[in-house]
Amino acid sequence: QVHLVESGGGVVQPGRSLRISCAASGSGFTFSYYGMHWVRQAPGKGLEWVAVMSDDGSNEYYADSVKGRFTISRDNSKNTVYLQMNSLRVEDTAVYYCAKDVNSGSPPSWFYSWGQGTLVTVSS
Amino acid sequence: DIQMTQSPSFVSASVGDRVTITCRASQGVDSWLAWYQQKPGKAPNLLIYVASSLQSGVPSRFSGSGSGTDFTLTISSLQPEDSATYYCQQAKSFPLTFGGGTKVVIK
Numbered sequence: 001q002v003h004l005v006e007s008g009g010g011v012v013q014p015g016r017s018l019r020i021s022c023a024a025s026g027s028g029f030t031f032s033y034y035g036m037h038w039v040r041q042a043p044g045k046g047l048e049w050v051a052v053m054s055d056d057g058s059n060e061y062y063a064d065s066v067k068g069r070f071t072i073s074r075d076n077s078k079n080t081v082y083l084q085m086n087s088l089r090v091e092d093t094a095v096y097y098c099a100k101d102v103n104s105g106s107p108p109s110w111f112y113s114w115g116q117g118t119l120v121t122v123s124s
Numbered sequence: 125d126i127q128m129t130q131s132p133s134f135v136s137a138s139v140g141d142r143v144t145i146t147c148r149a150s151q152g153v154d155s156w157l158a159w160y161q162q163k164p165g166k167a168p169n170l171l172i173y174v175a176s177s178l179q180s181g182v183p184s185r186f187s188g189s190g191s192g193t194d195f196t197l198t199i200s201s202l203q204p205e206d207s208a209t210y211y212c213q214q215a216k217s218f219p220l221t222f223g224g225g226t227k228v229v230i231k
Contacts, residue, residue, distance in 0.1 A: 046211065046224050047162075047222045048222070052220075097167055097168075110158035110173050114168055
């Protein structure tokens with residue numbers, strides 16, 4: 001069983017930066033075997049995939065809405081994935097979930113386990 | 125990008141009813157489709173993958189079917205705990221995309 005815990009959310013002004021994290025744990029779970037995603041959900045809205053990084057960090061993909069502003073990274077020694085968010089916009093306001101891929105993260109797949117989410121609010 | 129369109133966006137049904145939700149892809153995704161259930165304030169939960177495979181621990185009243193562009197999620201006998209929003213997601217290509225969601229409420 002995988003346990004994912006996001007942290008680092010909060011209120012930030014438009015144009016500023018924020019980095020959120022997701023720590024993974026679980027017996028029998030080897031973090032470095034799996035791709036890790038970020039998925040977000042604006043208040044009262046549907047799900048939007050944001051980014052993925054493959055198991056070994058060699059591949060990363062982004063939604064067009066965040067490309068060039070957000071960067072996903074991971075530290076397999078710490079079982080942690082990060083999302084660096086720059087040039088934040090009001091429309092980036094959302095709950096950000098990290099999610100574990102079924103496989104390595106590339107090719108595409110689905111989301112096997114999810115964290116509880118961290119709220120990022122972009123407001124002046 | 126592959127657009128995913130769900131219908132209906134809202135369903136009101138009684139306990140024991142059969143509920144069907146449809147998901148249509150803007151281009152073929154073979155069987156690379158998943159379904160999720162999300163309850164208010166909670167993270168989504170994987171129900172179905174590869175269009176028709178039931179995730180471990182998911183009740184057998186849930187089933188999925190379809191391939192190519194047209195897919196269906198069926199709840200054979202609606203239960204009170206099935207009140208939730210359901211999303212489809214294509215896994216054919218990046219960027220991964222979700223349908224807009226279907227909210228299921230119990231009458």
